[in-house]
Amino acid sequence: MRVIFGPVNKLLNILIIMFLAMLPGLTLVVYFFSKTVTRPLVRLSFTAAEIGKGKLDTVVEVKSKDEFGSLAATFNQMAANLKKTTTSIDNLNKEIAGRKKIEEDLSRALKKEVRDREVMASMLDDNNQTRERLEQHIEDLKRTQDMLIQSDKLASLGKLVADMAHEVNNPLMIISGNAQLSLLDESLNQELKNNLKIIHEECNRAKSIIQRLLMFSRPSKGEQRSLDINQSIESVVKLLEHQFSLSNVKINRRFNTGLPFITADERQFQEVIMNLLNNARDAMPGGGEITINTSLDGEYLKINIKDSGVGMDDKTLTRAFEPFFTTKEKGTGLGLSVCYGIIKAHKGKIEVKSQPQKGTTVHIWLPLKAEGV
Amino acid sequence: MNKILVVDDEERIADITEKFLKMNGFEVFKAIGGEEAIRLLSTDVQFDLMLLDVKMPKVNGLGVMQKKAELGKKFPVLLLTGSIDAEKYLEVFKDKGFTAEDVLYKPIDLSVLLEKVKKKLNIA
Numbered sequence: 001m002r003v004i005f006g007p008v009n010k011l012l013n014i015l016i017i018m019f020l021a022m023l024p025g026l027t028l029v030v031y032f033f034s035k036t037v038t039r040p041l042v043r044l045s046f047t048a049a050e051i052g053k054g055k056l057d058t059v060v061e062v063k064s065k066d067e068f069g070s071l072a073a074t075f076n077q078m079a080a081n082l083k084k085t086t087t088s089i090d091n092l093n094k095e096i097a098g099r100k101k102i103e104e105d106l107s108r109a110l111k112k113e114v115r116d117r118e119v120m121a122s123m124l125d126d127n128n129q130t131r132e133r134l135e136q137h138i139e140d141l142k143r144t145q146d147m148l149i150q151s152d153k154l155a156s157l158g159k160l161v162a163d164m165a166h167e168v169n170n171p172l173m174i175i176s177g178n179a180q181l182s183l184l185d186e187s188l189n190q191e192l193k194n195n196l197k198i199i200h201e202e203c204n205r206a207k208s209i210i211q212r213l214l215m216f217s218r219p220s221k222g223e224q225r226s227l228d229i230n231q232s233i234e235s236v237v238k239l240l241e242h243q244f245s246l247s248n249v250k251i252n253r254r255f256n257t258g259l260p261f262i263t264a265d266e267r268q269f270q271e272v273i274m275n276l277l278n279n280a281r282d283a284m285p286g287g288g289e290i291t292i293n294t295s296l297d298g299e300y301l302k303i304n305i306k307d308s309g310v311g312m313d314d315k316t317l318t319r320a321f322e323p324f325f326t327t328k329e330k331g332t333g334l335g336l337s338v339c340y341g342i343i344k345a346h347k348g349k350i351e352v353k354s355q356p357q358k359g360t361t362v363h364i365w366l367p368l369k370a371e372g373v
Numbered sequence: 374m375n376k377i378l379v380v381d382d383e384e385r386i387a388d389i390t391e392k393f394l395k396m397n398g399f400e401v402f403k404a405i406g407g408e409e410a411i412r413l414l415s416t417d418v419q420f421d422l423m424l425l426d427v428k429m430p431k432v433n434g435l436g437v438m439q440k441k442a443e444l445g446k447k448f449p450v451l452l453l454t455g456s457i458d459a460e461k462y463l464e465v466f467k468d469k470g471f472t473a474e475d476v477l478y479k480p481i482d483l484s485v486l487l488e489k490v491k492k493k494l495n496i497a
Contacts, residue, residue, distance in 0.1 A: 166428065169455030170383050173480035177389030180483045184396065207480050 040068040044075055056083035157323055165210040172210075176203035212334045213323065227264045229301055229366070230255040230294055236273045237292070244277075248287025251277070256295045262366050268342045275335040276305045276362050282328055283309025283360060300348070300365040307361075312354040320352050374400045375421040375494050380410040380437060381453065382429040386479070390424060393483050394490070407432025411440045420448050422493055427454040449493045455479040 043060050050058040056079060060072040179199040182188065188196075237251050244251060280290045288308040295302050312320065312327075319325045321340045326333035336352075343350040347367050354360035377399050381387040384405050391401045402418065404410035407429045414420075414437070423441070427434035434452060441450075452475055477486060491497070 166455045169479045170386065173455065174383070174385045174389065176480040177386065177393075177483065181389055181392055184393075203480050204482070207478075211478065 036064065036066070036068065040064070040072060044072065047075065047079070051079050051082065056086055161213045161323060165213050168206070168210060172203050172206055176200055176207075179203065209334070212338050223265055223267070224263050225266065226261045227266050227269065228259075228261055229269070229303065230257070230259060232266055232269055233273050233292060233294065233303070236270050236277065240274070240277055240281075244281055244290075247281060247284075249281050249284055250289045252289060252291040254291060254293040259294060259296055259301055260368055262301055262368055264346055264366065265342075268345075272339045272342050272364070273303075273305075275339050279335055279362075280305060280307035280309060280360070283307050283311070285310075297365060299368055301368065303364040303366070305362045305364075306359060308359045311356045311358050311360050312352075313356050317352060317354055321350075374398065375496075376400045376402065376418060377490070378402045378404060378410065378413060378418075378420045378423040380404045380407070380423060380429075380434075381426040382406045383426075386426075389483075390486070393486070397487055399490070406430070407434070407437050410437045414441055414444055414446060420446070422448055422490060423450045424490075425450055425452055427452055450475065451489055451493060452476045453479060453481065 040060075047058050047060045058079065060075050060079075176199070179196045183193060183196045183200065233255070234253070237253065241251055277290060284290075284307055290308075291304075291306045293302075293304040293306070316327060321336050322333070323337040324333035325337075340350055343364055343366070349363075349365040351363045352360060353363070377394055379387050379390045379394070379401055381390070382405060387403050387405060391403050394401045402413055402420070404413050408431055410423075410425070411432060423437075425434050425437055432440075434454075438450065454476065455478070474489075477489065
């Protein structure tokens with residue numbers, strides 16, 4: 001046994017002695033290994049962990065010029081680059097945030113601007129409407145002013161003719177009365193009777209002119225009753241239609257149905273329609289068309305009578321309502337002035353629009369509620 | 374015989390009416406102007422009808438009508454006028470039963486006058 005284990009023990013001793021002899025050297029080797037390999041690796045690991053936590057300013061302190069030194073330098077460079085990049089990202093994020101804020105501000109401002117513009121647009125719209133309304137009012141005022149001037153003029157003329165008519169009626173009564181009394185004398189010869197008849201007839205003609213004048217100046221209120229204007233106009237049209245057709249004048253009816261009734265003197269109303277239709281016929285010596293339109297216009301019934309006749313120039317138009325003003329060879333110049341008087345007495349309005357060679361349209365408005373008529 | 378009072382400030386007109394009505398068998402009393410009309414109204418004469426001019430100086434047709442009412446005279450009246458002022462009187466006397474039918478406008482057709490007079494007097 002001793003023989004077997006003797007060399008082994010010997011070898012073991014040798015190994016122990018060798019180990020002990022090499023121990024200091026090994027220690028040095030370990031120390032050296034630790035200093036040059038392990039520590040720099042630990043430092044690197046620590047620094048990487050620090051960088052991982054976001055501490056980008058951490059630097060690996062390895063001053064050796066070997067692979068570790070180079071690795072540490074590269075690592076530090078990488079960390080520096082990372083820091084730069086991170087800073088750039090931070091800056092970018094900051095910039096993005098800044099821009100986002102600006103964008104939001106802009107968006108808000110834009111929305112406000114849009115709202116303001118909308119308000120402005122609606123105000124402008126309102127303004128336009130207001131301006132249009134204003135223009136309409138101004139036009140209405142001008143028309144009213146024109147009518148007032150015309151109406152003033154007509155009123156003074158009206159007073160004059162009324163006074164004159166009254167003064168003329170009495171002597172006319174005396175002439176006419178005496179002629180009528182003499183006619184009752186059977187012993188008179190035929191020639192004398194004829195002369196007296198002529199006197200009587202001419203007195204009646206004068207009377208009718210004067211009565212129309214009186215109607216213009218202070219139209220009689222006549223008999224007021226509820227009136228269907230369509231029906232009333234229709235009966236006048238029927239009366240004239242045939243006679244007009246002989247002069248190649250056609251009458252078109254454009255009546256709106258279901259119009260409310262108005263309170264008016266039908267006889268006078270029909271006289272207005274008849275006068276206007278006769279005027280229209282006279283304005284179309286070669287024939288043509290008359291269109292009568294009835295409609296509801298707010299608080300008024302509106303009647304338009306349009307012809308395709310010769311029309312009037314402005315100068316004629318401004319005098320159209322004047323009594324005794326006529327462009328017709330055999331006209332009395334009373335037709336339109338009588339119409340004016342009657343419509344005025346019914347608290348209505350009458351207007352004539354005309355252009356030479358383009359026909360004439362007469363507009364009449366009659367109030368639905370004829371207060372004080 | 375029906376008695377008619379004719380009132381007009383124009384004598385010539387009153388003459389015509391008087392002559393014409395007399396020719397047709399009426400008894401006519403003529404008053405030139407409102408004052409004379411009131412004087413005649415104040416007498417005992419029982420008139421059946423009055424033809425009254427409206428526009429007259431001093432006392433006009435309205436004045437005559439008022440006096441007639443005061444005197445309690447109930448007979449009918451026809452108004453004669455050269456103007457359309459009669460309508461104003463008509464309005465005043467509307468409640469007394471006046472209508473447009475009661476107004477005659479000068480110059481009057483005598484046949485129309487006769488017709489109206491007969492109607493007022495209920496003579497066929």
